Amino acid sequence: MNEFECRALSPSAEHGNELRSLSRVAGVNIKFVDLTHFARNEDRTQKQILNGLSGEFRAGELSAIIGPSGSGKTTLINLLASYRIKPKTDNIFINDRPLDRGKFRKISRYVLQEDYLCPHFTIAETMMMASKFKLNPQCSPEQRSATITTLLQFFNLQDQANTRIQNISGGELKRVCIAVELINKPVVIFLDEPTTGLDESTAYQCLLQLKQLSQNGHTVICTLHSPSSRLLQLIDNLYTMAEGQCVYQGAVQDVVQYLELFGLKCPISYNPADFLIEATTNAYGNIHDNMVRAMENGKVLKWRPMPEKNLQNAPAPSSVIRLTLPANNLDLVCDIELKEDSTQTSWWLQYKWLLQRILLQTVRDKINISLRIFAHLFLASLIGVAYIGIGRNAYFGMYNYHLSMLTVVVCVFTAMCPVIATTGPEMKYLQRQIYNQWYCLSSYFMALLTSHVLSVIIMSISASAILYFFTEQPMQFFRFALFTGIIFLTSMVASSLGLLFGARLKLQQAFFIGPASIAVFIILANYATERGHISTLERAIMYTSCLRHSLEGILAALFKFNRADLICPPTEFFCLMAKPQSLLRLVGSLDVDYNRSVLFLLGYYVLFTVLAYFALRWRLMRARVSHLQVKWYVGRCFCLNR
Numbered sequence: 001m002n003e004f005e006c007r008a009l010s011p012s013a014e015h016g017n018e019l020r021s022l023s024r025v026a027g028v029n030i031k032f033v034d035l036t037h038f039a040r041n042e043d044r045t046q047k048q049i050l051n052g053l054s055g056e057f058r059a060g061e062l063s064a065i066i067g068p069s070g071s072g073k074t075t076l077i078n079l080l081a082s083y084r085i086k087p088k089t090d091n092i093f094i095n096d097r098p099l100d101r102g103k104f105r106k107i108s109r110y111v112l113q114e115d116y117l118c119p120h121f122t123i124a125e126t127m128m129m130a131s132k133f134k135l136n137p138q139c140s141p142e143q144r145s146a147t148i149t150t151l152l153q154f155f156n157l158q159d160q161a162n163t164r165i166q167n168i169s170g171g172e173l174k175r176v177c178i179a180v181e182l183i184n185k186p187v188v189i190f191l192d193e194p195t196t197g198l199d200e201s202t203a204y205q206c207l208l209q210l211k212q213l214s215q216n217g218h219t220v221i222c223t224l225h226s227p228s229s230r231l232l233q234l235i236d237n238l239y240t241m242a243e244g245q246c247v248y249q250g251a252v253q254d255v256v257q258y259l260e261l262f263g264l265k266c267p268i269s270y271n272p273a274d275f276l277i278e279a280t281t282n283a284y285g286n287i288h289d290n291m292v293r294a295m296e297n298g299k300v301l302k303w304r305p306m307p308e309k310n311l312q313n314a315p316a317p318s319s320v321i322r323l324t325l326p327a328n329n330l331d332l333v334c335d336i337e338l339k340e341d342s343t344q345t346s347w348w349l350q351y352k353w354l355l356q357r358i359l360l361q362t363v364r365d366k367i368n369i370s371l372r373i374f375a376h377l378f379l380a381s382l383i384g385v386a387y388i389g390i391g392r393n394a395y396f397g398m399y400n401y402h403l404s405m406l407t408v409v410v411c412v413f414t415a416m417c418p419v420i421a422t423t424g425p426e427m428k429y430l431q432r433q434i435y436n437q438w439y440c441l442s443s444y445f446m447a448l449l450t451s452h453v454l455s456v457i458i459m460s461i462s463a464s465a466i467l468y469f470f471t472e473q474p475m476q477f478f479r480f481a482l483f484t485g486i487i488f489l490t491s492m493v494a495s496s497l498g499l500l501f502g503a504r505l506k507l508q509q510a511f512f513i514g515p516a517s518i519a520v521f522i523i524l525a526n527y528a529t530e531r532g533h534i535s536t537l538e539r540a541i542m543y544t545s546c547l548r549h550s551l552e553g554i555l556a557a558l559f560k561f562n563r564a565d566l567i568c569p570p571t572e573f574f575c576l577m578a579k580p581q582s583l584l585r586l587v588g589s590l591d592v593d594y595n596r597s598v599l600f601l602l603g604y605y606v607l608f609t610v611l612a613y614f615a616l617r618w619r620l621m622r623a624r625v626s627h628l629q630v631k632w633y634v635g636r637c638f639c640l641n642r
């Protein structure tokens, strides 16, 4: 199918020219030779998934990898994209040079089979945010908008531009996922099953757009499941796999002729791709091995289309990856310094935009924010009412200890649970955006921590005000500030613990282990409280609980710093806990020290936050790492790989 036909068939084809002017690039050819991959089964035995296959995906071609389910299509594309699998660099060649993973990652993007975007933003907002990370920071908002409008029109999404992601259809979501990755026009784009779940006409539109992209010199490689005859017309290079080997690599129109070599005649009404896949499963006799041999497992290129047939506008492949100057003014500004790598946006800009995004997302997530506010205010009011007036009543002195413990428990739960609830879902699109180099993990992590600090400040002040004044603690501002300070630090420790669990565990596991670990902390914090004398060992055990330091901090804020005696009601003959020291002695906390509590809480916060960062990093970049990869990852995490 030529360019004219593509335009005639596509409602959005009129925009093809616009995209073409946006995206003419130097060609990148990907060649792989004798590629083998093993996965480890649960019983630690090795399972061969790719079996010495070879092949070539050229610039200017829309290449599709097809094959029966389980034949290794996703594994092959993951390996070529270096996504979660580390390929051997001497098996893969980029423009005839051994693969340099770092450089290749900067010019390639991957659209996953199961792709996610933040549900609380509209398509236009999602595109605008992506453009901030992906386009040159010097691009004006008008230039960004123009690029986005072009892409939205190209992908037929302009009518849904103001619809939130949570409300768009699956097909539209797929197209948005592809569109956001095309904002900075990657030279190579990998797509895992971009048409799965789409109806025939949407799948056709989607593939048509990819075809147009390839005609501008981009290298487009996708895996497809049972493509229809109509979809097949768009494919330039059909790479067919079976049992981890290559059984055909070439033009679609030559499939019938190729199968005739093995004595198979494709019925006229049959889809050649379906027939080919059926043949690979030995449905028409044991010909799998013959096909692999005939193709030399992907080394035979004689069935492939001629390169110049498809590459209409793109320059010849170059060992230097270079983006050419575009035709119109918009591109002149944006493309002269077209970003090959999203990390060209400075760390601070990434941080700023991510913080804006996270805060907006938090505000838009109405259910989460309402629950947070309600839980804080309701629980604080409930405790305040239950312990009303105990702050100055010596008869109820002991209740102040219970109040302190309950305050700590409420702070911990209300700060930790929302973080666990939001971290899990966030992982899904975080993984994709970090892999596709929108921003680096450290800037995201710092923005996330800042957003936690802001929400914890608001929640801590409101909760502590309710608790402090309902329970009629001394009307001294410094004491209130000290009390609020401990509530703030306790909530920060709890949110970092929530982040650690959310980053390391699955959502259900985190929601079980998180509260269970808090129960352990509560037990440890009160381990020897009722004893008159606490030994050093017992104290050490208690101090392993971060909640012990919160408890001591609150007791110090309320009962140290020359606190006046509590008032014994006239109805009582004697009040044992009129003096603050009496209460502290009774609960084994005579030597509580506010500064020590603050230091320990800060220490726990730093510890849990550092662990959460590494847990997040481990989860996002779980590919098996060599020492070279470690170096590269560290560079990425600190935005050093420019």
Ligand SMILES: Nc1ncnc2c1ncn2[C@@H]1O[C@H](COP(=O)(O)OP(=O)(O)OP(=O)(O)O)[C@@H](O)[C@H]1O
Residues within 6 Å of the ligand: 039, 040, 041, 047, 049, 067, 068, 069, 070, 071, 072, 073, 074, 075, 076, 225
């Ligand atoms: N990490 C792994 N451990 C064990 N087996 C694996 C692993 N990854 C993939 N496999 C196996 O390798 C084979 C190929 O998997 P892959 O996902 O690449 O196939 P596919 O052709 O993309 O399948 P589908 O079309 O169904 O998505 C499958 O049998 C799969 O079970």
